[in-house]
Amino acid sequence: MIGFMIDFEFVWGFQSKVVGYSKSSPAFTYPPPTTFLGAVAEVLAKKHSLGEQEGRSVIKALSDKLLAIGVRPLNCIPLKFADINKVIAVRLTGGKQYPSPEDPYGSFDAPAHGRTFLSLVSENEEGPILRYFLTLDDDEIKVRGGGTVRLEEKDLWEIHRIGSKESLVAVTEVKSFTPKVKDGRVTTYYSFPLLEGGEVRLQNYEPKWILEKTINPFKLTNYDPLTSYVLGQNLIDIYYPVIESPQRPPRYIVEVGGSICFYEWKDEGVIGIRPNK
16 A cells, blocks of 8 residues: 655646546536546556556556545635637538638637636735645556556656646645544544445534535446436536635534545545445
8 A cells, every 4th residue: 555645736726627528628626527637647557658648547556555645725716717718610511521711600609618716815925835645556557458667756746737737736735645544533634535335424523625526436337428428327426615714624523434435644534435345
């Protein structure tokens, strides 16, 4: 078992679009867990010279090893919004292929894209920072062809975006460790999923927490975001913390057991699934 704690400083925020979901994509509170796994997979694929298709398979391989993943804001508040963007329309309509020089007006569209701006809670901060807590069964990630690659601490320093190409980040801190497994009554400052088949009893919380549906990062047997969101398949509810006051960071007291446990390192921890799932 291995754990990683990574701090990301965002330039402005992020945009994570569900491809094919609709022309006007929704805004997420924080980058979905699968978006973060995709950022890690991109680094591994580039490092080991994997092709695009093999690179996508690394996301599933990371899911197979995943025990827990959580995010918490350190100094920022998520503000959802949508803006209109002029984009090239690539489609086949009435037997006519677009974009087309014969119809320049029909070759463009202006959908609204959901984005999340990370606003600082203090003027003294340099940039908005999100902290991720990641726990894996081990650091050996299987790729197509039967080979394996190792996820190392230095690899996580190479992440340059989480979300679309505009969602640039700078990694400011990475730590690797071996987390402790804990049951019973725990306190978490990180997002956590409501997984079926496990014991999760919500006890008490301090504001503010938001419930949001995302793709289940623990079961990516076939990574297909379009099918998952449109048909409502393989989705889970995740509680996300939101800072209302710098003096009162959001926290949740939860009682866990069964197939759900708590991974702890120093004074922080995240809720996930028990090893040997």
